[in-house]
Amino acid sequence: MRQLDDTDLQILRLLLEDASRTYSDIAEIVDVSPPTVSDRIDRLREMGVIRRFTIDVDSSKLNDGVSVLVEAELSPTVDTDVVDRFAALEDVEHAFLTADSRVFIDANVPKGDVRELLAGGVDLDLVERFDVSLLVQSEWRPKVKDSDTDAELEQTVRQ
Amino acid sequence: MRQLDDTDLQILRLLLEDASRTYSDIAEIVDVSPPTVSDRIDRLREMGVIRRFTIDVDSSKLNDGVSVLVEAELSPTVDTDVVDRFAALEDVEHAFLTADSRVFIDANVPKGDVRELLAGGVDLDLVERFDVSLLVQSEWRPKVKDSDTDAELEQTVRQ
Amino acid sequence: MRQLDDTDLQILRLLLEDASRTYSDIAEIVDVSPPTVSDRIDRLREMGVIRRFTIDVDSSKLNDGVSVLVEAELSPTVDTDVVDRFAALEDVEHAFLTADSRVFIDANVPKGDVRELLAGGVDLDLVERFDVSLLVQSEWRPKVKDSDTDAELEQTVRQ
Amino acid sequence: MRQLDDTDLQILRLLLEDASRTYSDIAEIVDVSPPTVSDRIDRLREMGVIRRFTIDVDSSKLNDGVSVLVEAELSPTVDTDVVDRFAALEDVEHAFLTADSRVFIDANVPKGDVRELLAGGVDLDLVERFDVSLLVQSEWRPKVKDSDTDAELEQTVRQ
Amino acid sequence: MRQLDDTDLQILRLLLEDASRTYSDIAEIVDVSPPTVSDRIDRLREMGVIRRFTIDVDSSKLNDGVSVLVEAELSPTVDTDVVDRFAALEDVEHAFLTADSRVFIDANVPKGDVRELLAGGVDLDLVERFDVSLLVQSEWRPKVKDSDTDAELEQTVRQ
């Protein structure tokens, strides 16, 4: 079990804000050398803390459908990898699986046809019932907590 | 109303996969010149299609709490900017607001104390009731649709 | 208490199908004189059986919003004329009030903003909670029953 | 994609109010020639905006049953044309199908026997559960929006 | 269709209060002759208005079990005579069947074992789910309305 220190957390916060920053920019702010920034980032990727560099796309500007949040209540006997099939559906951006076998997905669906969306990859016999809500706003606000408050534990990286 | 063409969509897909690619790498794959890639990306940022370059962090590796999905049913009279207050809560990563005044958030909460989480920034008088589910899996799968299937409309960018 | 006979019912059925038919056309089909058709229609209007001549408009061709069905659970103490305020809302086409103080409306709402729709004419303090469903299909199929089946009663006009 | 202008919208509003108005009456109010009114109405019918001329019948004056609103929750695997079977049931006037496979119908049912109503045309195995509400009021208030408020989009006719 | 007059209604009210009254007692109060009382009562029995003379028993004084109200949600495909099987169960006093296929029974159940109660005569496969409430009070208050208030209709006996 390796630890994340304040420098790691600060680098994570800077990349979350703007991942196109150069190592030099980050180095200056964090007050370490650029090679240190590079090493730290490599280690964070190896540890799986950083899964990838990506972009935040406003999908409402790409699609002309209706944004919905779908809650599907699955049969208690369903396999847990079902969440992958939901996440893989065209138009779906996030998928959440709860301990009581419910899946929540958000999607931008052409003409709001959720049944067609689901039928495109999920066996509907596994779905006991589903409920569709109209989405009016979605926020993504990843955060990295400070290490100096009730810290110790928070910085521990489980592997 | 400006249009996105196939090159734009391909660039978006490449950046979603790995935003640390260089312009030259992208240019080679998409088969345009690097300056064109640079111009296109600038335009996509101006249009708001790309909101920012960022990293995908595995927050379960950063925190030691319990991952939950909270559904809060708000009073019908509540102000719509309430979703911002939910999104701003420490430990919260996503916040969704539905047309029927319900907010869904996912969070990694120390000791599962959701009430303390909410009390840290939301006026609980606005919350009619809330329901906490234990999260066992979360997937993020942003997608950019092909422009050659029932396309025309999909590529239109609303502004 | 006056009665409707088979001729009345047949005229009603013909007008439901196409209210632009002339009295002569109707007279020929029903096998009475045109003045009789005219008299019957006048009497049906006086009795309130025919409320008005109108057109059936495909509102989805007029609007660009999201079609929804809203169920609003009202406070038990609410005044019954509240249904009028719901029906009068811009974008609302039908409003139904149940014996247990719930109102159902269908509406075509720009951007699916149901809260703004409701706020445009209904005191939200009267609404205990509301639930928004995405509509995928609406059918209107007015019917006039035959008078020769378990009839007598069906043709009675209450006044 | 053809556009509706203010004259079209005004004609629609006049016909919704009273479809027995003559072309001359309408022409005078709208301030165009009667042949123009005739042409416009023909075009609106061709576009499908006007589906038909009809009458608004007060079915409570024709029937002696109990007015109910039935919500039927259908199996997720059900075919979408099921809504037609509900709409075709004797005694049913409207049928609404939501994105989460629920059908709402209003009907005037002799002796309130909803089960017999449904059994008359719907395979009950497809109905997971149904809920019957007593209707105390129904309103039909079709509306045509003004073209001069956040207009552009509203007048667009999709075809 | 025969009518009930004020004398009939008064006799019904007196018998509901105390069915051990003699015809003479009733005749005196109602101000008719005893044979008239006798004739009226015979006619009310023939019409089915009076189903039988009986006693009101306080079953809580006869049994030592737990008084419960059970709501059983039945399959939509169930036969309507199922309510008879519920009413016939030992320990059950009343059974109500609603239009949406739910049965409500009140019963005084030894040791509160409702499952054993139901299993004693009802095919549990027909029961989708059931809900047991603890009863703390039961009231029986049969009433016969006055004939002089919005009357006419109320006194009509359907046959």
Next chain:
Amino acid sequence: MRQLDDTDLQILRLLLEDASRTYSDIAEIVDVSPPTVSDRIDRLREMGVIRRFTIDVDSSKLNDGVSVLVEAELSPTVDTDVVDRFAALEDVEHAFLTADSRVFIDANVPKGDVRELLAGGVDLDLVERFDVSLLVQSEWRPKVKDSDTDAELEQTVRQ
């Protein structure tokens, strides 16, 4: 604590069936003397086992309204004597109060106007929500259990 014996139970059963039986008739069936029957019945009335002699009226033959079952969820702070106010409402025949502050009433309501029914005697501020079901059948089947099956306890009269 006095006991009911088999003779008492048999008399109760005979009276439930037909309370117009004479003491002699009952005496013959039960095989005791008529004065014994008289004494037993007097004692059963004193003990409160028999509350009164009454008639079973088919209220659907007396009223022309809609038969409903109303479930009213009351505020947890409500007074328990509220059930009396529900039972006293015109049109209500039975009222049941559960341990979790819900009241169930059956009633035959003119035009199905349940809100007016409730408003006629119950403070609607105490009612959190109410739900109206259409009744299609009601059964009353009072039973007196045999004393020879797991008896002892059943016959005990609590006082």
Next chain:
Amino acid sequence: MRQLDDTDLQILRLLLEDASRTYSDIAEIVDVSPPTVSDRIDRLREMGVIRRFTIDVDSSKLNDGVSVLVEAELSPTVDTDVVDRFAALEDVEHAFLTADSRVFIDANVPKGDVRELLAGGVDLDLVERFDVSLLVQSEWRPKVKDSDTDAELEQTVRQ
């Protein structure tokens, strides 16, 4: 049917508080001889009032999982001994079965994987649906009521 007297109740209360007290300690407090305490405790064990001497363990200090309360709604046809299978599950401390076929269990589950917990001993086909709540606090407060308040009955031991 044997009775518990005040001395029995006092001894029970003392042992609930601290079962490691010696007979002499208890004897002194209750003001009887130590052999009497010994006899009384033996009798209470024989009667089944005391099921065993045990310890109250803080399971949150022994496990590192998530504490949950699971409500499982079982099929109405399920066998009642199913509660044993729930209680026997690893990680489960209490199991409650209600009259309407629902089982509640509290458990401390590694990684909150409730499905795996249930699958470890319960046939999931019997579970219609289940709902998982995050537990934040559990209290165990066994009490023995005083014998001098509405007593008589309370002290009766059923056997």
Next chain:
Amino acid sequence: MRQLDDTDLQILRLLLEDASRTYSDIAEIVDVSPPTVSDRIDRLREMGVIRRFTIDVDSSKLNDGVSVLVEAELSPTVDTDVVDRFAALEDVEHAFLTADSRVFIDANVPKGDVRELLAGGVDLDLVERFDVSLLVQSEWRPKVKDSDTDAELEQTVRQ
């Protein structure tokens, strides 16, 4: 952070089964010296793993009421120490508080009067609604897991 070893876990299991065992008995089974057993138990008490020595009482043999499970949904603004007030109620044995502000208690209530039970110590204004279930069985099965299966973590004592 101190560790529990196999000896500790074995001692805990033996005491759960029968806390009246002598140190010598335990020592023999676990194969350590009696003073070691004594030391271990003292340490387990200091660490709070053993909260107290107690007895398992069959409360159904002490009380004559109805066994219920009550779920009370509390206002989101309620103070968390409310669970103490529920646990302190006469007749209540366990109280559980969930992360979404619901309290579950089991109790043996005289005459099933749950409202009186709650009113005896809880401010009913804090209770949004409550639901009472009849309990038919309760099991208490504390378990101490083996240390040799996915152990390490399980034995860790958090302090």
